Amino acid sequence: MKNLDPARLLPTDPESQKIAQELYDDISALPIISPHGHTDPAWFSQDLPFPDPAQLFVTPDHYVFRMLFSQGISLDALGIPRADGRAVESDGRAIWRLFARHYYLFRATPSRLWIDHALSDVFGVTDTLSTDTADAIYDHVADCLAQPEYLPRALFDRFGIEALATTDSALSSLSDHAAIKNDAWDGRVIPTYRPDSVIDPDAQDFAANLATFADLTGEDTEDWRGYLNAHRKRRLFFKQLGATATDHGHPTPETADLTPKDAADLFHKVRSGDGSAQDHALFRAQMLTEMAGMSVDDGLVMQVHPGSNRNHADAIFRQYGPDKGFDIPRAVDFTRALHPLLNRYGLDPNLTLIIFTLDETTYARELAPMAGVYPALRIGPAWWFFDSPEGMRRYREATTETAGFYNTVGFNDDTRAFCSIPARHDVARRVDCAYLAWLVASGRLNMSDAAEVAYDLTYRLPKQAYKL
Amino acid sequence: MKNLDPARLLPTDPESQKIAQELYDDISALPIISPHGHTDPAWFSQDLPFPDPAQLFVTPDHYVFRMLFSQGISLDALGIPRADGRAVESDGRAIWRLFARHYYLFRATPSRLWIDHALSDVFGVTDTLSTDTADAIYDHVADCLAQPEYLPRALFDRFGIEALATTDSALSSLSDHAAIKNDAWDGRVIPTYRPDSVIDPDAQDFAANLATFADLTGEDTEDWRGYLNAHRKRRLFFKQLGATATDHGHPTPETADLTPKDAADLFHKVRSGDGSAQDHALFRAQMLTEMAGMSVDDGLVMQVHPGSNRNHADAIFRQYGPDKGFDIPRAVDFTRALHPLLNRYGLDPNLTLIIFTLDETTYARELAPMAGVYPALRIGPAWWFFDSPEGMRRYREATTETAGFYNTVGFNDDTRAFCSIPARHDVARRVDCAYLAWLVASGRLNMSDAAEVAYDLTYRLPKQAYKL
Amino acid sequence: MKNLDPARLLPTDPESQKIAQELYDDISALPIISPHGHTDPAWFSQDLPFPDPAQLFVTPDHYVFRMLFSQGISLDALGIPRADGRAVESDGRAIWRLFARHYYLFRATPSRLWIDHALSDVFGVTDTLSTDTADAIYDHVADCLAQPEYLPRALFDRFGIEALATTDSALSSLSDHAAIKNDAWDGRVIPTYRPDSVIDPDAQDFAANLATFADLTGEDTEDWRGYLNAHRKRRLFFKQLGATATDHGHPTPETADLTPKDAADLFHKVRSGDGSAQDHALFRAQMLTEMAGMSVDDGLVMQVHPGSNRNHADAIFRQYGPDKGFDIPRAVDFTRALHPLLNRYGLDPNLTLIIFTLDETTYARELAPMAGVYPALRIGPAWWFFDSPEGMRRYREATTETAGFYNTVGFNDDTRAFCSIPARHDVARRVDCAYLAWLVASGRLNMSDAAEVAYDLTYRLPKQAYKL
Structure with missing residues (x-):
């Protein structure tokens, strides 16, 4: 932890x-x-079961995607649905990687405190989220979500x-x-x-x-x-x-x-x-x-x-x-x-x-x-x-x-x-x-x-x- | 103290x-x-001489009675005079007991600091005001007030x-x-x-x-x-x-x-x-x-x-x-x-x-x-x-x-x-x-x-x- | 320092x-x-070269002269130019002395932090500015200003x-x-x-x-x-x-x-x-x-x-x-x-x-x-x-x-x-x-x-x- x-x-x-x-x-x-x-x-x-890590942590949480958007990342790339139904990113892993790459933006924000806590306490993740760890954490959380205790x-x-x-x-x-x-x-x-x-x-x-x-x-x-x-x-x-x-x-x-x-x-x-x-x-x-x-x-x-x-x-x-x-x-x-x-x-x-x-x-x-x-x-x-x-x-x-x-x-x-x-x-x-x-x-x-x-x-x- | x-x-x-x-x-x-x-x-x-402890500490101090009122205690029960002169509580001891019972409401407020200080430094009271100590403190303060040095x-x-x-x-x-x-x-x-x-x-x-x-x-x-x-x-x-x-x-x-x-x-x-x-x-x-x-x-x-x-x-x-x-x-x-x-x-x-x-x-x-x-x-x-x-x-x-x-x-x-x-x-x-x-x-x-x-x-x- | x-x-x-x-x-x-x-x-x-210590530290800095003015010192005495060109104090040393005498007004202000830092780090002054030290510091800073490294x-x-x-x-x-x-x-x-x-x-x-x-x-x-x-x-x-x-x-x-x-x-x-x-x-x-x-x-x-x-x-x-x-x-x-x-x-x-x-x-x-x-x-x-x-x-x-x-x-x-x-x-x-x-x-x-x-x-x- x-x-x-x-x-x-x-x-x-x-x-x-x-x-x-x-x-x-x-x-x-x-x-x-x-x-x-x-x-x-x-x-x-x-x-x-909850669908995937991105749909658990990123797309429903406007605290998270607003910060990413403020630094030039499009809502489409984050999988935020369009009102007219036009296609947006639907690959959870791609969204997760984008999120992980920009995780530094959340330094000293409550979002960071909450996400670190949830990854650690709820999912037992011991690494810090980053580009390097993005895939492993994604896989781990996705595995968890498939289990009855999640x-x-x-x-x-x-x-x-x-x-x-x-x-x-x-x-x-x-x-x-x-x-x-x-x-x-x-x-x-x-x-x-x-x-x-x-x-x-x-x-x-x-x-x-x-x-x-x-x-x-x-x-x-x-x-x-x-x-x-x-x-x-x-x-x-x-x-x-x-x-x-x-x-x-x-x-x-x-x-x-x-x-x-x-x-x-x-x-x-x-x-x-x-x-x-x-x-x-x-x-x-x-x-x-x-x-x-x-x-x-x-x-x-x-x-x-x-x-x-x-x-x-x-x-x-x-x-x-x-x-x-x-x-x-x-x-x-x-x-x-x-x-x-x-x-x-x-x-x-x-x-x-x-x-x-x-x-x-x-x-x-x-x-x-x-x-x-x-x-x-x-x-x-x-x-x-x-x-x-x-x-x-x-x-x-x-x-x-x-x-x-x-x-x-x-x-x-x-x-x-x-x-x-x-x-x-x-x-x-x-x-x-x-x-x-x-x-x-x-x-x-x-x-x-x-x-x-x-x-x-x-x-x-x-x-x-x-x-x- | x-x-x-x-x-x-x-x-x-x-x-x-x-x-x-x-x-x-x-x-x-x-x-x-x-x-x-x-x-x-x-x-x-x-x-x-000042009349009694309630009239010294409670009735004249709107910082005190406003807090008690905010938690549902009536102004009548606190002895606050009515404009039309209708009777309100006039028993100083009864008012004091009511105050003491709700003294916890003042935790971390300046009123609490001032009252503790006055009871302690002016009247030499060494106990904390509470339901248990209300009467003894009332009696002690009332005694003091009758003396020339008060x-x-x-x-x-x-x-x-x-x-x-x-x-x-x-x-x-x-x-x-x-x-x-x-x-x-x-x-x-x-x-x-x-x-x-x-x-x-x-x-x-x-x-x-x-x-x-x-x-x-x-x-x-x-x-x-x-x-x-x-x-x-x-x-x-x-x-x-x-x-x-x-x-x-x-x-x-x-x-x-x-x-x-x-x-x-x-x-x-x-x-x-x-x-x-x-x-x-x-x-x-x-x-x-x-x-x-x-x-x-x-x-x-x-x-x-x-x-x-x-x-x-x-x-x-x-x-x-x-x-x-x-x-x-x-x-x-x-x-x-x-x-x-x-x-x-x-x-x-x-x-x-x-x-x-x-x-x-x-x-x-x-x-x-x-x-x-x-x-x-x-x-x-x-x-x-x-x-x-x-x-x-x-x-x-x-x-x-x-x-x-x-x-x-x-x-x-x-x-x-x-x-x-x-x-x-x-x-x-x-x-x-x-x-x-x-x-x-x-x-x-x-x-x-x-x-x-x-x-x-x-x-x-x-x-x-x-x-x- | x-x-x-x-x-x-x-x-x-x-x-x-x-x-x-x-x-x-x-x-x-x-x-x-x-x-x-x-x-x-x-x-x-x-x-x-910068002209003199007063024109470096006092007259151009409205943070400094506003505080002095707030305590009754006239802008004329501080050498602040009049719009109509009427004469104001022009003796840098006199302005500096006035400033030094009232330097206590700046206690705990950023102006004090900045001026202490500048005097110390830029000019190597080791004394605190005061009535007693005003002239010596004035002379020292004025000497510095005449040198190429200033x-x-x-x-x-x-x-x-x-x-x-x-x-x-x-x-x-x-x-x-x-x-x-x-x-x-x-x-x-x-x-x-x-x-x-x-x-x-x-x-x-x-x-x-x-x-x-x-x-x-x-x-x-x-x-x-x-x-x-x-x-x-x-x-x-x-x-x-x-x-x-x-x-x-x-x-x-x-x-x-x-x-x-x-x-x-x-x-x-x-x-x-x-x-x-x-x-x-x-x-x-x-x-x-x-x-x-x-x-x-x-x-x-x-x-x-x-x-x-x-x-x-x-x-x-x-x-x-x-x-x-x-x-x-x-x-x-x-x-x-x-x-x-x-x-x-x-x-x-x-x-x-x-x-x-x-x-x-x-x-x-x-x-x-x-x-x-x-x-x-x-x-x-x-x-x-x-x-x-x-x-x-x-x-x-x-x-x-x-x-x-x-x-x-x-x-x-x-x-x-x-x-x-x-x-x-x-x-x-x-x-x-x-x-x-x-x-x-x-x-x-x-x-x-x-x-x-x-x-x-x-x-x-x-x-x-x-x-x-």
Whole structure:
């Protein structure tokens, strides 16, 4: 395991490292709670082998292919499918070699940490990936994938996952989740209600989505009350299949609190296609408050992650579609934007609202001050580009003093890359222990408190916050 | 003193810690200069015992009760008075037990550091606060409070306070300050001119406040020139009772520099209640520049702390009033906003303008570049949510390289919690020494310079900046 | 060399320091690549002695005199020339003494690091500058300057500069560069195309500049196409004298992508003086995209550094002109602003667009995410107020995890202070090695990779990015 320093990410001065190691040893083997992610439920319902190393590590992971693309490697050569179905590289080994040749680009990135960890711990690879080792590692991983102990359910069990939530369109049949539930396998894989496609008037095929939404629920989604009822029914359906949360990926954190009449009028305007860009934004804003109200009623935990300018390069979106690494963050203003929603529901003990941000300046300035006083509000972990050692460290340093540990919700991996799940949780555990050790070493926390906090951040808080 | 590591907040590597300890030992016992805070001058004029431990540590400190509230504990149960006078918990022991039971929420927060320090150093408590120790500590502190050496003046002397400024409404009679001045006690407690209630047209009872302002000064405050003269007279009155500074808590840092005629017209508009929200904002902006002009004339140091969205939760404001922990920061733009004021007075050697921020992104981007060149401008210390070890470290790291140490003004505690004053100053001294030690250890500052800087930051700079 | 700790800026814990020292020893003597700066090409074409110590260290360096000014020292006393030619202090020794007396103001600033390094390494001064040592150091430096080994070319060679780019107006004759090129001296000093004065309608004498632009190129700069051709010709002229890059100092990062007809109409409006402030801004925005298009054609690397509010104090600008330390940064929004340009050219392999920022919040939020995916985009180093140890550390910590090392371009010194060039590059090398050592010590990078990265950041990346 040449690639993995056993003390990696822990403090480097001996005394602090010792403290961190002790904290880490206590919690490193705790079960994984994965309350937010993007793995495919079909993996677990069907339990078929993963195809090949490139399709496991490269093509599904936009963190990986965006970096390669930034240095001039074409998406075609990396096997990223074209929207029009035109042929792209389909030879896994060729893709893998290209990846291996440029592996130096990932130095000091979290991708490198995760991939080294997965190759080493999941597949037992002891060499560093490079041009020289590419073929041997490819063959080894491919061999593994053909074996039963590398099937999705076997890995799920081996990774020690206690619960894993996927993210699912409000229009999904959830057939895989139903199959998992009805199967003898006892792995807990649950859906999350993600209604963006029936909430955002700018979504592709919004009108058609509303029609499907009506079909699925038997509600008249051309009527404001029917539309809201459709949400209520689908939320219940998700809940019956295990869901404990909703997830909302809006361009901004704007919320609104219109009168029922104004909200109904706005709905009819945007539904009929007569809405301006401002109307669309206002509708999204109003719907966050509606969703909060439904969470008060049905108990689903509400997650919001705003502030990404999606599909920044028009040409890439046209040729390859969404999720190609071109979602770029922008500054946001939570203090003003969340005011309508918080004013309506922020003091309600039945609401748990978890906010994620891609604008780190809001941690200390806005989110920690708000989460440190509003009972409904919790700060989601550092994520996306900040799901990284430095990102996590900045997160703790910026939020703890104002919001404490207990207004945060533990880690989530948010990933499509299944084999990176243990690696990602391990990084979070190490960085949290490093932070706690620093607090202990500098006399700000005693050791027994630190040990309890380490346990809480790893295990108790995500279970509690997500009602798992 | 189990709770207090003697090397707390100093660097953890042995060499740097030794340097920091040496710097700290030299300045740890220096007198406290407290040029900005919110203690009650009546404490010092009347010198009566503090009522009970809960009323000393919990109810007056919104840092404390906001955290408890964020985890679902009601303000009523914490004894926070209702605006309508409805009964709330009044049993100090019950409040204290509730606080003790949830003391774990404060792990790694500055509140925890301050309270541990106050309990230990001021009251000699050796146990950690918890459910088990709550009653014993309550009894012990209550006993202390009944003794003469725990009266306000005795504590003031014991804390080594050389000067302490309170913050007082422009409409205050300053009767307590007059009483202190005329008393044999030699403690230096001085007022600060805070005119928000007669400057901000959005202030409650603005018209009535202007009428009172007229009564107090004999000026016609319905006239622009009379209104300005009323300020001049009140500033002089404050100055005669020892004030050396003014303080301005505006929603934004906007300043303006209108012609006298436009300013007069604007005043009449907002005074008569005909002003729009923009007019109100412009009037506040103009008044900052007017206040700067008066500071040039009368020498009062001017403090501005903008950028808080006050009373974010309407329901809390309605039920409990202001200062309940719901003041939430927002992003500000000092570079543009301060331009009118600085362009008018920023080069004037008679002006000292101290700017505080709740938006840390402005330290390195705006405040340090401006304070590093404008003779009138100084950067106030890290405060509010950033009056914390990490907040202070970020402050020094972000401001020193561009503005140096000598365009900053030392620490201020800004507190209503009297017993936390020594703790807060001690934290600042430790964090500054830790920062200086890191500069010494990394070859950026020599030891004798560091020692001089430590003294300056602790003692010389606040005295000089505030003319104390 | 009392002033220079040999391990300065390296980590303070022994293990990390050892790693950093090893990395630094390997790259400390590499040649200096200086692809962006403001030295005077006449120094190298004429090779005359520098006049006196004050004119070498104080009067040309606005980092130095702005700090002195911030503490009440007049620009006149520092010998800063008045716009109207009125007499200012001209006695170098008097200026030097004033500087020495206030040298304590620079404690822990990069200016102090650079000046200590230059005095020590370039001039062999062993004492710290102070009132006591001012005269002796002045005399010693003045003596040195009279000797041939302190002539500009001799210093250039001694500093180990492999290539140095100046910044030159689009209207410059480049006569000094031509003289250098035609001279036997083999130092590589090249120009950079800086066309702000013929692009920004708000520039002083914009109309007259366009007339000169026409004279220099034989193009009709009253016509949109002629105007663009004039740029093409001047770019070629610069390229023929060695230029490899352009540089653009816009107030904001706004870009636009108008139709040719709209662009031509806009040009005629702003050229004729009929443009509004918005028109001027839109024209600057359009011209960035035009410049990117020309870079695709002629291969010149494009540098953009937006976000400074220039000449913030009107009185100083009126009395002393630009570049007097009153350029103050503001927040910028790259994600939105660069979209038009990137959408047009961001995927083009022939474009290299290097973005600099004065708003550090954009590193992790915007620039690293964009540079980590757009092939044309690179992140320029920390600069201006952030060309400092803490600034560089924050830069690496905020950009590396998302953009890696290979979407950055190494260091540039951006200086007018010739003797500070070795000092500035040395600081950058030390801080990068400290950062790499921390990655190695915490198990995130292995030693051989770190050594390769140190070499790349110091030498290979700037050569490659700037095509030197």
